[in-house]
Amino acid sequence: MMSGASFASGKGGAKPRISFATSKVQVEPGEGVMLSWMSTHTRFCLAAGSWSGKLDTQGVWRSGAIQSDQRFDIKCATQTGWLTRSVTVQVKAASPPDAEQQAEPKAKTESKAKTKTKTNTVAEPKALSAPDLSLDSSVSSVAYQSSVELTWVATDADNCVASGAWSGLKKVYGVEKVGPLTSNSTFSLACSGAGGTSLEMLSVEVARQHKASAKLNWAPPQLNEDGSILDGLSGYIIYYGSASQRYVEQTEVGSGKLDSYDLALAPGTYYVAMRAVGLNGELSKLSNEVQLDIP
Secondary structure (H helix, E strand, O other): OOEEEEEEOOOOOOOOEEEEEEOOOEEOOOEOOEEEEEEEOOOOEEEEEOOOEEEOOEEEEEOOOEOOOEEEEEEEEOOOOEEEEEEEEEEOOOOOOOHHHHOOOOOOOOOOOOOOOOOOOOOOOOOOOOOEEEEEEOOOEEOOOEEEEEEEEEEOOOEEEEEEOOOEEEOOEEEEEEEEEOOOEEEEEEEEEOOEEEEEEEEEEEOOOOOEEEEEEOOOOOEOOOOOEOOOEEEEEEEEEOEOOEOOEEEEEOOOOOOEEEEEEOOEEEEEEEEEEEOOOOEOOOOOOEEEEEO
């Protein structure tokens, strides 16, 4: 099972992060391990301790045969300093010799007719572990229509599948920018290997959409189309959308005596037109179109 954790530092905005893990924390003498690391918002990394050299900001490295306890360190450069992380791999002690091998040879006078019967035992196969999976986001909350950066790493896994607010097949480690987000979002990642499947989920809160008030003014109609005097109006219908002549939203104004209305809109450009509604529900022709720019 992979051993490791994440360490974050920085102020404001997306924070630099690093994940560093080893495939095993204990090995048999002469066995090797696999180290994997993933960092975000860093320039480069350096290996220290039982390994050395300059590293990419993410990668996988296999050690040679390990004969004694080893400590592997990694540090990654950020705009303001260094992020550091380390893992230790211990070598198991050699098993003591069999009691029969330690015993003194028996006297030759002992009857050769005596024989020993030894029963061979078969060790139970070691159960495979489900993948060790870590899923993290650069922030826990974002502004409306902003993006979030997801970081993940899975060991003892062959593939990963994303669901929820993102989707698709993923590598067993990676960094991905997701957005823009317009509502609270939950990201799920399931990684599968020979030992089973592991699932991680995280949520990102999205701030409510800011809306501004646009004041519409109009001159109420006084005549019918045939030139006769209008008896009265029951209200108006305001149509609007983000493309000219394509009105995907509408708002009803329930009073024919009004000549203005405050329409709440999110930042953007809108095209607006309206109809008057008669006392019996009849609709006037569509008015001229106006363009509104909401900062």
